Amino acid sequence: xxxxxxxxxxxxxxxxxxxxxxxxxxxxxxxxxxxxxxxxxxxxxxxxxxxxxxxxxxxxxxxxxxxxxxxxxxxxxxxxxxxxxxxxxxxxxxxxxxxxxxxxxxxxxxxxxxxxxxxxxxxxxxxxxxxxxxxxxxxxxxxxxxxxxxxxxxxxxxxxxxxxxxxxxxxxxxxxxxxxxxxxxxxxxxxxxxxxxxxxxxxxxxxxxxxxxxxxxxxxxxxxxxxxxxxxxxxxxxx
Numbered sequence: 001x002x003x004x005x006x007x008x009x010x011x012x013x014x015x016x017x018x019x020x021x022x023x024x025x026x027x028x029x030x031x032x033x034x035x036x037x038x039x040x041x042x043x044x045x046x047x048x049x050x051x052x053x054x055x056x057x058x059x060x061x062x063x064x065x066x067x068x069x070x071x072x073x074x075x076x077x078x079x080x081x082x083x084x085x086x087x088x089x090x091x092x093x094x095x096x097x098x099x100x101x102x103x104x105x106x107x108x109x110x111x112x113x114x115x116x117x118x119x120x121x122x123x124x125x126x127x128x129x130x131x132x133x134x135x136x137x138x139x140x141x142x143x144x145x146x147x148x149x150x151x152x153x154x155x156x157x158x159x160x161x162x163x164x165x166x167x168x169x170x171x172x173x174x175x176x177x178x179x180x181x182x183x184x185x186x187x188x189x190x191x192x193x194x195x196x197x198x199x200x201x202x203x204x205x206x207x208x209x210x211x212x213x214x215x216x217x218x219x220x221x222x223x224x225x226x227x228x229x230x231x232x233x234x235x236x237x238x239x
Contacts, residue, residue: 064100
């Protein structure tokens with residue numbers, strides 16, 4: 001029994017960009033997970049797949065489609081979720097919901113007060129709620145993805161032309177805080193064996209590093225010109 005339980009906590013042993021490029025594979029895993037046919041992975045592994053599915057939705061602009069699918073999955077099976085799957089589903093739904101409600105005025109892209117508050121009501125304390133786990137890589141991926149999402153959503157709200165300058169500066173400091181945390185999580189994730197073996201350091205990890213450097217560039221652009229060029233150069237290098 002102990003051996004079986006240990007085997008339920010596995011790292012996803014596929015290059016993450018391959019999964020994102022073939023996101024139908026994750027769609028099938030969701031469809032089968034609680035079906036009579038039987039699941040293809042454990043709840044712990046599915047939690048990781050959900051995070052990559054969310055990212056594929058953003059990259060392919062399928063936010064609304066994947067958002068509806070995850071909401072239906074949660075509505076049907078919420079009572080059976082593990083702690084990790086519960087977190088993955090909630091943070092994915094919150095992010096896709098916010099990113100699918102972007103506003104644009106005079107070429108400035110931002111989110112509204114309602115979208116920001118709705119997102120943060122779910123995610124603001126979640127970084128501290130993710131359990132460290134030596135058996136798999138859910139916690140490392142979840143912390144990285146959540147930190148990047150928090151930085152991005154904070155910047156989108158900071159770009160809202162209707163908020164005060166004081167609130168904007170507070171939000172930009174949050175962008176810097178979460179982006180720096182994300183880079184710390186990347187430094188940990190890059191050393192984890194499954195990520196090294198699957199070349200994730202030149203795949204999804206590198207992409208997230210580019211995102212985080214971009215957030216820092218955008219935040220410092222408003223306040224500190226000495227840091228601006230550094231983060232722009234690093235973002236372009238990762239891309």
